[in-house]
Amino acid sequence: MLPNTVVEMGSATYVDVPQSENVYFRFSLTAAIGFVVSVAATDASTGADPDLFLGVTPPTPGAPFSFVMHSANVGGDSVAVDPSNSFFTGAGQVRRAGDR
Numbered sequence: 001m002l003p004n005t006v007v008e009m010g011s012a013t014y015v016d017v018p019q020s021e022n023v024y025f026r027f028s029l030t031a032a033i034g035f036v037v038s039v040a041a042t043d044a045s046t047g048a049d050p051d052l053f054l055g056v057t058p059p060t061p062g063a064p065f066s067f068v069m070h071s072a073n074v075g076g077d078s079v080a081v082d083p084s085n086s087f088f089t090g091a092g093q094v095r096r097a098g099d100r
Contacts, residue, residue, distance in 0.1 A: 004058070009035070014042065017050065024059060032083045040076030052077040056087055 004024035007013050017023050029035070041048035053067040068087045071077035 019048070022065075026058070034080065034082045036078055036080045038076060038078040044075070049074060050077065052079055054079050054081070 004026045005013065005015070007025045007027045009027060009029070013025065015023055037052060037054060039050040039052045041050060051072040052070060053065065054069040055065060055067045057066055059065045068085075069079045069081065071079050
């Protein structure tokens with residue numbers, strides 16, 4: 001697995017990403033809830049244009065990143081995940097305790 005940063009749900013995380021570089025973040029959900037992930041340049045005057053790709057399987061060195069959702073608009077980007085998305089349930093993002 002490539003190096004990644006753990007993100008707490010509900011918190012903002014600020015990082016500097018060099019142009020044409022990737023940064024990976026990891027998070028886990030304790031309940032099947034919808035969520036939104038957003039990225040934006042901290043200084044729009046630089047012309048920075050971050051893109052966002054959401055995957056289920058962690059990336060591995062030398063393998064292409066497999067994503068299930070993405071946003072590559074000009075400027076900031078967001079993806080909204082609903083618990084009914086086909087990749088969401090049972091794919092490993094949600095940890096359950098007890099009987100199903």
